[in-house]
Amino acid sequence: MDRDTRPSKLTLAAVAAEVGVSAPTVSKVVNGRQDVAEATRARVMAALQRTGYKSPLQRKSAPVHRAVEVVFDSLNSAYGVEILNGLMEQAAVSDMEVILSITGRQAASPLGPEARAQRLVDEGRAGMIVVTSAFGSAQLEAFNRRQIPIVVVDPLNPPPADVFSVGASNWAGGKAAASHLLELGHRRIAYIGGPSAAECSQARLHGYMAALMAAGITVDDEYVSAGPFKPENGVRGMKALLALENPPTAIFAASDSIALGILAEARRQNVRIPEDMSLVGFDGTPQAEESVPPLTSVSQPLQDMGRSALSFILRQMRGEDIDSRRVELATHLVVRESTAPPRKS
Numbered sequence: 468m469d470r471d472t473r474p475s476k477l478t479l480a481a482v483a484a485e486v487g488v489s490a491p492t493v494s495k496v497v498n499g500r501q502d503v504a505e506a507t508r509a510r511v512m513a514a515l516q517r518t519g520y521k522s523p524l525q526r527k528s529a530p531v532h533r534a535v536e537v538v539f540d541s542l543n544s545a546y547g548v549e550i551l552n553g554l555m556e557q558a559a560v561s562d563m564e565v566i567l568s569i570t571g572r573q574a575a576s577p578l579g580p581e582a583r584a585q586r587l588v589d590e591g592r593a594g595m596i597v598v599t600s601a602f603g604s605a606q607l608e609a610f611n612r613r614q615i616p617i618v619v620v621d622p623l624n625p626p627p628a629d630v631f632s633v634g635a636s637n638w639a640g641g642k643a644a645a646s647h648l649l650e651l652g653h654r655r656i657a658y659i660g661g662p663s664a665a666e667c668s669q670a671r672l673h674g675y676m677a678a679l680m681a682a683g684i685t686v687d688d689e690y691v692s693a694g695p696f697k698p699e700n701g702v703r704g705m706k707a708l709l710a711l712e713n714p715p716t717a718i719f720a721a722s723d724s725i726a727l728g729i730l731a732e733a734r735r736q737n738v739r740i741p742e743d744m745s746l747v748g749f750d751g752t753p754q755a756e757e758s759v760p761p762l763t764s765v766s767q768p769l770q771d772m773g774r775s776a777l778s779f780i781l782r783q784m785r786g787e788d789i790d791s792r793r794v795e796l797a798t799h800l801v802v803r804e805s806t807a808p809p810r811k812s
Contacts, residue, residue: 486514517581517612534564535780536587538597542569544696544724545752546769550598550620553770557777563593584609594780596620616783618776623665631779633772633794637667640765640798641674641719644747647763647800648717649682652808653745657690657715659704659725668693671721671749690715694725701728709736716809717745723755726762730805741807751801761803768796 479497483490488507495503496511503511537554539547551567558565583606587595594616607630610617618631626632648656658675661668676686689711694700701720705728708714720726726748733740740746740760748755751766775794782789 482511482514486510516585533562533593534566534591535593535777536566536568536595538568538570538595540570540598542567544722545754546696546722546724546750547598549752549769550773550776553773554596554777555773556770557774561777561781563777563781566592580606580609584613584615587615588613593784594618596776596780597622598776616780618779620772620776621667623662623667625666629792631783631789631792633775633779633796634667635767635772635796636798637670638674638677640749640767640800641671642678643674643798643800644671644719644749644765645675645678647802647806648719648745648747649678649684651717651745651806653715653717654682654684654809655687655690655713655715655717656684657704657708657718658692658721659701659708659718659729660691660693660721661696661700661725663693668696668721675719696722696724698724698728698731701725701730702732703728705729705732705736709738715744717747717806719747719749721749723748723750723752723762723764726764726805727754727758730758730762740805743810745806745809747800747806751798755801756803758805760805763803763806764801765798766801767798771796 479493480490483493486493486507488511492503492507493511493515496508497515535558537551539551542548542551555565557563580603587610592615595610596618598620604627607617607627611629616631618633619626620633621635622632645656645658656675656679658672660672663669672691679686690708692704692707694703701724704725705718708718709732718729720729726746729746730740732738733744733746738744746762748762748764749767750769751764752769755762755764775796779789779794
């Protein structure tokens with residue numbers, strides 16, 4: 468079914484044309500008439516569910532709640548909590564209710580894309596905000612057909628051009644982190660990144676590489692690794708780097724969580740931060756400020772990202788014309804005690 472038949476323009480005739488029956492037949496099914504063959508009724512009902520069509524009576528009686536569903540793959544990091552804090556603050560001043568959903572690595576549902584989208588319509592959700600999770604094209608299309616506002620925050624995979632998204636200037640942040648270490652005098656700088664397919668991790672890596680290449684330094688493949696945005700990735704990456712014949716003198720970690728794992732492994736191996744090795748994180752979470760030593764980190768405006776995501780939903784609800792479907796907020800480097808000039812050999 469093409470985009471001209473989305474719910475705002477959907478007619479019984481359009482549904483009839485898709486199924487291959489007459490408009491009066493579709494009308495009978497919608498109004499619960501019994502004089503329709505069961506096989507035909509089933510085909511019509513499937514088309515109505517697939518398109519999200521509702522009769523005028525159904526639309527008048529549908530619940531209208533000022534509630535938005537927020538989907539996280541997990542909430543076990545300061546990153547997610549900070550985004551949620553900003554979102555909740557914006558919801559409070561906007562008289563919106565927040566429904567929280569924790570899904571795991573994939574924003575999937577046992578209901579399937581169509582049924583899940585229809586559930587949001589039936590429950591009167593104002594829209595959905597998806598934070599860091601991968602969201603499939605089938606689910607996005609199901610939302611689109613029903614005109615459900617959706618916003619993705621720091622998506623792991625690039626969203627379609629017509630989907631609203633909120634993020635930070637990851638490339639600039641990666642470049643700032645590496646440039647800071649270069650200015651201190653480091654030349655052997657490693658990067659322990661997030662998932663290799665994650666758009667934000669790729670951008671941070673490319674910023675790091677741009678800074679090194681501008682300084683005339685070749686990026687050493689042994690100094691670059693990828694993994695989840697979790698402390699265990701930092702532990703694993705630190706072990707591998709320390710096992711090299713020529714370990715780096717500094718590490719740029721793609722998240723504060725990864726950096727915390729690096730700090731833990733450094734303590735286990737009696738590597739002093741920053742005396743023996745400098746470390747920069749990314750996110751600017753409270754954990755960075757509270758770590759020992761306090762972590763130099765590229766700060767993302769996480770709470771502002773949450774507020775911006777909900778603002779996108781509200782503007783779509785009001786039917787506003789929105790020039791750009793992408794908001795990219797500035798990052799900035801916060802220098803603390805985990806970075807210093809390299810130790811003189």
